[in-house]
Amino acid sequence: MKRLVSATIALGTAMLGLSVGAAGPATAGQAAVAGPAGTAGPAAAATPSRPFPTHVTYKVGVMPSASQSTRDATVEKQYASWKSTYLVKGCASNEYYVSTKGDDDAPHNGTVSEAQGYGMNIVPLMAGYDANAKTEFDGLWQLVQDHEDAQGMMQWQLDGKTCKYTDSGTPDGATDGDLDIGYGLILADKQWGGYTSAALTWLSHFWTANVTSDGHLKCEDDGPNTDARPSDFMLDHLRAYAAYDPSHDWAKVVTRTEAVISEFTGAYSSSYGLLSDFVVKANTTAPKPAPADYQENQPDNIVGYNSIRVPWHLGTDALLYGSTTAAVSYSTAVKESNCLKTEAGGNPQKVYPHTNLNCTKRTTDGDGDSDTQAEEAGDAVGPAAMAAGDQAWTDAIWNELAQNPFGDGYYGETIKMIVYVVMAGDYWNPVA
Numbered sequence: 001m002k003r004l005v006s007a008t009i010a011l012g013t014a015m016l017g018l019s020v021g022a023a024g025p026a027t028a029g030q031a032a033v034a035g036p037a038g039t040a041g042p043a044a045a046a047t048p049s050r051p052f053p054t055h056v057t058y059k060v061g062v063m064p065s066a067s068q069s070t071r072d073a074t075v076e077k078q079y080a081s082w083k084s085t086y087l088v089k090g091c092a093s094n095e096y097y098v099s100t101k102g103d104d105d106a107p108h109n110g111t112v113s114e115a116q117g118y119g120m121n122i123v124p125l126m127a128g129y130d131a132n133a134k135t136e137f138d139g140l141w142q143l144v145q146d147h148e149d150a151q152g153m154m155q156w157q158l159d160g161k162t163c164k165y166t167d168s169g170t171p172d173g174a175t176d177g178d179l180d181i182g183y184g185l186i187l188a189d190k191q192w193g194g195y196t197s198a199a200l201t202w203l204s205h206f207w208t209a210n211v212t213s214d215g216h217l218k219c220e221d222d223g224p225n226t227d228a229r230p231s232d233f234m235l236d237h238l239r240a241y242a243a244y245d246p247s248h249d250w251a252k253v254v255t256r257t258e259a260v261i262s263e264f265t266g267a268y269s270s271s272y273g274l275l276s277d278f279v280v281k282a283n284t285t286a287p288k289p290a291p292a293d294y295q296e297n298q299p300d301n302i303v304g305y306n307s308i309r310v311p312w313h314l315g316t317d318a319l320l321y322g323s324t325t326a327a328v329s330y331s332t333a334v335k336e337s338n339c340l341k342t343e344a345g346g347n348p349q350k351v352y353p354h355t356n357l358n359c360t361k362r363t364t365d366g367d368g369d370s371d372t373q374a375e376e377a378g379d380a381v382g383p384a385a386m387a388a389g390d391q392a393w394t395d396a397i398w399n400e401l402a403q404n405p406f407g408d409g410y411y412g413e414t415i416k417m418i419v420y421v422v423m424a425g426d427y428w429n430p431v432a
Contacts, residue, residue, distance in 0.1 A: 048191045051128020052076075053426045059322030060330065061386040063425055064398035071424035074402065079126050082417045086410055087119060087136065091163030095146065096139030099160065102409015110160030113153075113173060116144055117180025118414045124187040125421050125428075137188055141198070144181055151221045152205030153178045173221040175210050175232045182206055183237040183430075186244050190430040203245045215249075215256030216282045219295070227290070228282035230264075230275035231306040233257050235317040235329050236429075243431035258328040260287050261314075265332060272359040273335030277306040289357070297366035303355040304365075308377045309415065311336040315383030316422050320429050333384035340381050341393050348378030348400040375404055375412035382423045398423055 053072040064071060088099045098115035100106045105115070119140050127133035147155045147165070153173030159166040185199035209221035219229040235257060242250035264287045265273050278290035278300040289301035298304030311333055318330035339359040344350035353374035354362040365371040382397040401416055401423070421427050 046134045046192065048124075048127035048133070049193075050191060050428055052126050053129075053424070054428050055425050056428050058319040058386070058425070060318055060389070062389050062391050062394055063386065064423055065391065065395050066398060068425065071398075072426065075420045075424045075426060076129055078401075078417055078420050079122070079129065082122070082413055083130070086115075086414065087123075089139065091143065091158075092146070094139060095143040096136050097143050097158070098140070098410070098414070100410040102407075102413075103411050105410065106157050106160060107166050108160035110158045110163070110166065111143075112158070113144075113156045113177025113181070115177070115410065115414065116140060116154060117177040117184060118418065120144075120181055120184025121187060122414075122417055122421070124184065124191045125426065127191050134188075134192055137184070141181075141185070141188075149173050149221065151209040152202075153209050153221050154181060156220070170222070173209065175217050175219055175221070175229065176234075178206055178210065178221070179217075179232060179234050179237050183234070183240060186240055186430045200245055200247075203241055203248065207248045211248075211253055212283060214283050215252040216260055217253065217257065219278065226280060226283050228260055228279045228287070229277065229306060230261070230279060231277070231309040231313070233261060233275075233310065234313045235326065236313070236320050239317070239321060239325075240429070240431045259285075261328055261332055263287055265335075269335075269357040269359075271335065272339040272357070273332040274303050274339065274355060274357045274359065275307050275310055276301050276357065277304040293366060298354065299366040302357055302362060305353055305374070305376075305411075308351075308353060308374070308380050310380075311340065311384035312380040312382070312415065312419055312422075315381075315385070315387045316427065318387040319383060319422065320427070320432075330387060334388040337381055337384040337388040337390060337393065340378075341385070341390065344378065346393065346396060348381065348397045349373070349405055351378040351381060353377045373406045375406050375408040376415040379412070379416045379419050382419045386423065394423075 086099045086101060088097055097111040098119035099109045100112060100115055101109045105112050123133050123137045144154045147158060149155050149171040154177060155165045155171040156174040157167045165171040182202045185195050185202055189195035189199055210218050212218060212225040216228050217232050219227050235254060238250055238254045260282050263285055264275055264279060276289040277298055278294050279287045280290045281287050292299035292301045294300040314329040315333040317326045318333050323330040340351050343359060343361055352361040352372055356362055363370060363372050378397060378400055385393040385397055401420055
């Protein structure tokens with residue numbers, strides 16, 4: 001879906017200890033309560049095994065210069081703001097969803113599977129600070145289960161008023177959201193226990209729906225076997241899948257994903273490591289950029305609002321798994337970080353939402369309209385800058401995270417939330 005910078009959103013001030021309204025936003029710091037009857041989560045201990053902050057030492061790179069206590073407090077502040085604005089109790093009494101408020105991703109501030117997946121990653125990572133995290137996670141998961149498509153994946157777009165699938169045609173899924181949902185279940189199983197069966201069932205359905213015969217990931221569960229979307233290349237998730245689910249050959253998916261990255265960048269962006277929003281011929285040894293107006297016309301043949309997430313994903317994989325196991329992620333993230341730092345002159349606000357594969361900025365979107373600002377464009381580079389060992393660039397991005405200079409809504413603020421957790425050193429590996 002196409003991403004648009006929104007008008008300034010007035011973020012609600014999150015207050016600790018407030019109650020949750022029947023259909024209003026949740027608040028951080030509530031006392032733990034049992035889930036309502038019918039909640040999806042199993043009867044497992046509500047005490048988290050890795051309460052926030054759980055500090056980790058990454059395998060490569062540098063950390064922001066701010067102290068650990070400052071980083072933790074900053075993440076908590078962002079979480080309180082994010083939760084009060086975007087985490088909504090509804091559509092049913094035992095459900096939660098992540099609202100796309102401030103963007104046009106779903107009617108009436110509804111949700112998309114991408115948003116739901118982000119929430120199912122964020123909430124387990126913040127358990128301990130958020131005493132109500134398990135109830136919220138179970139509500140997020142319940143909504144997913146209540147809105148599955150024919151292949152067992154989440155229907156990708158729901159209306160915020162009717163809570164029904166709102167795109168045209170037969171309901172289908174989106175690979176990025178479904179990947180995050182699976183990873184969220186693994187996080188929850190490690191955090192609280194009791195989600196093993198749900199996680200393995202989801203991973204099995206994901207395999208059938210989204211993994212092609214050669215091992216690359218489709219863009220959506222009913223899409224062609226020839227395409228790929230690099231923002232789905234969440235190699236840390238896929239490595240966790242491999243460790244968690246030995247009944248499927250996830251190592252094959254990791255290997256093929258790394259091959260697509262290497263083959264594509266070697267041919268089209270060897271010095272900069274950039275990947276276009278969509279890739280065609282991903283089932284061959286010669287993947288290539290999709291046509292400019294292939295699916296979303298951002299345009300799709302360069303870095304746009306999809307692939308601005310790549311340095312976040314590949315940088316995170318490198319941080320967790322190191323420069324040997326995650327060699328492709330590491331080398332690509334370093335190139336991307338260097339490219340985007342140069343493009344922006346070291347100012348994260350000047351990372352463009354559209355970048356050509358030769359590391360030159362593009363100032364217009366696919367319709368030719370000016371589009372030069374997006375909070376998430378700079379924020380998403382943070383993990384790659386860390387992996388690259390660039391202290392000054394890492395610090396600049398960390399400091400930028402405290403701002404929302406362009407008034408971005410759900411998309412930018414939610415990416416910021418996860419990037420904050422990674423950059424603070426609180427992004428623990430559920431299979432380590």
